[in-house]
Amino acid sequence: MALAAPQTATINNAEIAYEVCGAEGAQGVVLIHDGLANSATWDDAWPLLCEKYRVVRYDRRGYGKSPPAKRQHAPSDDLWGVMQHVGLAHAHLVGASVGAGIAIDFLFEHPEAVDKLVLVAPAVSGFNTHPGFVARLQALEEHIRAGDMDVTIAAINADPHFFGAGDKVGRAKLAEILKASPGDLGAHPNQMRPFNTAARLGEVYAPTMIVVGSTDHEYNLAIAGAMQKAMRNTRMHAMLGAGQLLYMDNGAAFAGLVVQFLE
Numbered sequence: 001m002a003l004a005a006p007q008t009a010t011i012n013n014a015e016i017a018y019e020v021c022g023a024e025g026a027q028g029v030v031l032i033h034d035g036l037a038n039s040a041t042w043d044d045a046w047p048l049l050c051e052k053y054r055v056v057r058y059d060r061r062g063y064g065k066s067p068p069a070k071r072q073h074a075p076s077d078d079l080w081g082v083m084q085h086v087g088l089a090h091a092h093l094v095g096a097s098v099g100a101g102i103a104i105d106f107l108f109e110h111p112e113a114v115d116k117l118v119l120v121a122p123a124v125s126g127f128n129t130h131p132g133f134v135a136r137l138q139a140l141e142e143h144i145r146a147g148d149m150d151v152t153i154a155a156i157n158a159d160p161h162f163f164g165a166g167d168k169v170g171r172a173k174l175a176e177i178l179k180a181s182p183g184d185l186g187a188h189p190n191q192m193r194p195f196n197t198a199a200r201l202g203e204v205y206a207p208t209m210i211v212v213g214s215t216d217h218e219y220n221l222a223i224a225g226a227m228q229k230a231m232r233n234t235r236m237h238a239m240l241g242a243g244q245l246l247y248m249d250n251g252a253a254f255a256g257l258v259v260q261f262l263e
Contacts, residue, residue: 008065011081012073017065018058020086021050027115027262028091030083031057032099034245035123036156037177037184038064041096044173044251045258052259053092058082060099062187074192076106080113089113092262096120096247104197107206117208118258121220121244122227126198130219136161144185152185153178161217163243170248201230208234209261213242213249220244235261 008017019039029049033039039057049055059066060075079102083091090113095103100122107114136159143152156162157171164170178184208231212224228236237257242249 006065009082009085011085012077014061014069014073014078015067016058016061016078016082018056018082018086020054020056021046022052022054024054026052026054028083028088029053029055029258029262030079030088030091030093031055032079032093032095032102033057033060033063034097034099034121035187036097036245037174038066038181040064040177040181041174041245041248042251045247045255046251048252048255049258053262054088056082056086056088056091060102060187063184064181068183068187069191072192074105075102076109079103079106080110083113090115092116092118094118094120094258095122097123097244101125101193101197104201104204105193107204108200111206114206116262117204117206118211118261119208119224119227120211120247120254121213121216122210122224123220124197124201124223124227125193126196127223127226130217130222133217133219136217141186149179149182149185161215161220161243162245164213164215164241164246164249166241167243167249170245173248174245198226198230201227202232204231205233209257210234210236211246211254211257212236212238213244213246214238214240215242216244 038059062068093103100119101124153175247254
């Protein structure tokens with residue numbers, strides 16, 4: 001397995017941090033992280049995927065080692081810029097939460113560049129909101145704005161939907177990531193995203209697997225079910241006892257599931 005050191009590149013007039021692993025010429029896989037923390041969230045699944053594929057993971061603007069956005073930008077354009085920079089004309093896209101939405105946005109713009117999609121607890125625009133889900137996120141945003149990292153991490157860890165009930169390892173890993181990169185929390189501004197992705201889901205023809213954790217919030221589970229019905233050539237897999245951050249719950253099981261689907 002060839003593993004390159006973390007690097008940065010100027011992409012769309014922004015500095016983007018990224019890593020590449022795997023053999024030249026292997027099938028490409030791009031990992032697109034969620035809105036909570038940077039690409040280190042893929043740490044447990046990353047090495048196993050690197051054994052079979054040429055894998056790229058990167059920090060979206062404002063996350064990890066990528067500086068915050070200075071102006072409005074389209075995250076899907078940054079994804080394309082990263083792929084071009086590392087020489088991937090097409091790839092399988094694995095996106096989590098907001099990252100899954102970015103993968104779909106990208107597919108609408110570059111359908112020829114997407115082989116298969118793996119969407120984890122996907123978050124896309126255009127669905128009706130859920131009062132309980134909105135209140136949950138608003139409470140978390142209040143902790144973030146208050147600037148107390150310990151209180152914020154405690155609130156995330158106390159939430160029953162991010163992790164499975166017994167997953168202490170994932171909780172500890174997330175706390176480690178956020179303390180090392182506190183700017184990840186609230187790093188969303190200046191993103192230009194489609195207003196109603198849900199209305200276009202019938203246009204998604206790429207083979208797709210939606211993965212959810214069985215203990216995730218009911219709203220996320222409902223969105224995943226609605227997406228499966230709206231999209232073509234799509235299957236669903238629920239990881240029992242896992243939460244939204246299921247790739248941190250059990251990275252090996254998640255990576256095995258991804259490999260099985262891509263193969």
